[in-house]
Amino acid sequence: MDAVSAQPSSPARVSARLAAIAESATLAVDAKAKALKAAGRPVIGFGAGEPDFPTPGYIVDAAVAAAREPANHRYTPAAGLPALREAIAAKTLRDSGYEVSPGQVLVTNGGKQAVFQAFAALLDPGDEALLPAPYWTTYPEAIRLAGGVPVEVFAGADQGYLVTVEQLEAARTPRTKVLLFCSPSNPTGAVYSPEQTAAIGRWAAEHGIWVVTDEIYEHLTYDDAVFTPIVRAVPELADTTVVLNGVAKTYAMTGWRVGWMIGPSDVIKAATNFQSHLTSNVANVSQRAAIAALTGDLSAVAEMRAAFDRRRRTMVDMLAAIDGVRIPVPQGAFYAYPSVEGVLGRTIRGVTPTTSAELAALILDAVEVAVVPGEAFGPSGFLRLSYALGDDDLVEGVGRVQALLAEAR
CATH class of the missing domain: 3.90.1150.10 (Aspartate Aminotransferase, domain 1)
Structure with a gap:
């Protein structure tokens, strides 16, 4: 040698x-x-x-006031300010029509952190996540980082970019653990009807598949389209669904970096433990601004x-x-x-x-x-x-x- x-x-x-x-x-x-x-x-x-x-002025005003309050200059609970978790729970009842407790809410640094932590909490190496395509560019990367395998299910323009239960069933294997569901959709703007949402939700419940549902565009629908929360459409999914959301798109707050996860207590606890080592709490001034956004009217x-x-x-x-x-x-x-x-x-x-x-x-x-x-x-x-x-x-x-x-x- x-x-x-x-x-x-x-x-x-x-x-x-x-x-x-x-x-x-x-x-x-x-x-x-x-x-x-x-x-x-x-x-x-x-x-x-x-x-x-x-960002609407009343939200900015709340942030300015919060910045002057010394309590907001310190660490707060990793899961989020209790007042914000309560506001998210109340907003969920108001906008989605079902109840969650503040203990089922984790406030994250924007929606992207919620996406990654959801998959990190649910996927083990080799687990498959069904990913309707076209999909938001971050989803497959977050799945892979969590050790999972993204399985694309494509619906083209001829389908209005909406996947069917039949397509999802054809892609299901013994390794399928999670379905990503996003309606209204980024990147296509497609919106699943209440009937389509319920059919997909029932299929997931029947096969014991977790649903990660991204609802950040819930308030942006047009014509006769309506946003349908999948947990409201199929209540039995409540114990196997993680809801992702945030203030970025609805309130023009992309730079404030406030998102959240809602899910079963054990999943939220695990994700909170992870976040406590990753970033700790979201900036308190941004959280106070989010409280103002969620408790204000929608004009x-x-x-x-x-x-x-x-x-x-x-x-x-x-x-x-x-x-x-x-x-x-x-x-x-x-x-x-x-x-x-x-x-x-x-x-x-x-x-x-x-x-x-x-x-x-x-x-x-x-x-x-x-x-x-x-x-x-x-x-x-x-x-x-x-x-x-x-x-x-x-x-x-x-x-x-x-x-x-x-x-x-």
């Missing part, structure tokens, strides 16, 4: 667990758009799922929803006018998710994109509009555009995309 071969190989600098994580595609697109805009380029970004409205929310609805209609009409684009009408959240499969393979300004990632790159380079490609949320062939931005920018941005794709040959 020579001297070189005898030397032990050097260990990897980054753990395999973290090296395998993909960057959040939506945040990456938003960061690139902001960097280009800072450099003086007239970029319009449709990437971030973030309301363009300021500011209604005003924002009306603006989103107006923008939704404009965006859908403009996208539907593009040859080769199909756009199921989103009924919730603030995203449009057009299929661009009819555009792929055609030549635009000397480039022939064959994937939605290539098309998104072309759109950014050619007309300085940032969109998120479907690869971030499942299969290629789609784009996600957020309509949580100003009306003028929306029309200008989609107009640029219209003009570019009209050149396709």
